[in-house]
Amino acid sequence: MKIRNIITTIGVLLVTTTAFPQSLLWRVSGKDMKSQSYLYGTIHIQDRRVFAFDSAVWRCFDGCDAIAVELLLDQIDFKAVREKMYMPEGLSLAKLLSKDEYRILDSLCKAKLGAGALFFSGMKPFFLMSAIQQADLPKDEPLPLDMFLLKKARDKGMVCHGLEDYMEQVKAVDAIRIDDQLDILRQVLHAEQDLAVSFDSLVLLYLDFNMEKIAEMMDDPTLPDNFNKSLVEKRNKVMLKGFRKIARKENVFCAVGCAHLIGNTGLIAQLRKRGYVVEPVPMRWIE
Numbered sequence: 001m002k003i004r005n006i007i008t009t010i011g012v013l014l015v016t017t018t019a020f021p022q023s024l025l026w027r028v029s030g031k032d033m034k035s036q037s038y039l040y041g042t043i044h045i046q047d048r049r050v051f052a053f054d055s056a057v058w059r060c061f062d063g064c065d066a067i068a069v070e071l072l073l074d075q076i077d078f079k080a081v082r083e084k085m086y087m088p089e090g091l092s093l094a095k096l097l098s099k100d101e102y103r104i105l106d107s108l109c110k111a112k113l114g115a116g117a118l119f120f121s122g123m124k125p126f127f128l129m130s131a132i133q134q135a136d137l138p139k140d141e142p143l144p145l146d147m148f149l150l151k152k153a154r155d156k157g158m159v160c161h162g163l164e165d166y167m168e169q170v171k172a173v174d175a176i177r178i179d180d181q182l183d184i185l186r187q188v189l190h191a192e193q194d195l196a197v198s199f200d201s202l203v204l205l206y207l208d209f210n211m212e213k214i215a216e217m218m219d220d221p222t223l224p225d226n227f228n229k230s231l232v233e234k235r236n237k238v239m240l241k242g243f244r245k246i247a248r249k250e251n252v253f254c255a256v257g258c259a260h261l262i263g264n265t266g267l268i269a270q271l272r273k274r275g276y277v278v279e280p281v282p283m284r285w286i287e
Helices: 003-013 055-062 078-084 099-113 125-134 145-156 166-174 178-189 195-207 211-218 227-247 267-273
Strands: 025-029 037-042 066-069 159-162 252-257 277-280
Touching (some): 037 055, 037 145, 037 227, 055 145, 066 227, 099 125, 099 178, 125 178, 145 159, 145 252, 166 227, 195 211
Parallel strands (some): 037 252, 066 159
Antiparallel strands (some): 025 277
């Protein structure tokens, strides 16, 4: 299993496909929709580069009455969230990892998260891995991209929809066995390449609209069988159902992680399969 592939999977969630035109923005029309709506592929980071999209994105955004995001993150009960991030009582990383692995984890947690592994020992490996991965990412903007768009929508008085609730994401993680989560965490512990450098490579692919390469990196046979199925495919079905329901009544700007747009189970392919017209909207980055 390649650490770069793990980073790709987590990053675009925070994916085999036909050629995709160079865009993250897609117009959806036809069938039972009230009027045309949009899909926009996001990435859950605060790096200023992913915020530098041109006016084409804002025109589509401003032309919609509603926004749909994966989660209404500004309404989450974070106390309840924290409880779901931990393993059942009696399980701990100190018990599940070898002494050498736990020592490496302790050093990594101190360096990246400001506290030793003991503080995080009861956390599910997936969530701890995500926290370690994101620790060194640029924090240029006060909010990640999806939360930024949600705030803009609220400021404009747009109707705001969440396509999932947090428990659905927790269930997706819980569908991945703890042993498999541990194997992925071990890859992070033994990574020779700096995580921030690896993630920057992903961001550059995103900025280059290279969804095919991201899909190729995610199509990794060494990942657990239910990894992509839990984190991407099953959630795609929930998002598809939610988007169609909203788009029948409102023209909606739907901003979700780009991994949910592409591939045979992605929103673009599934909407087309159901008779909708989905076409790319040209966009570019502002220097």
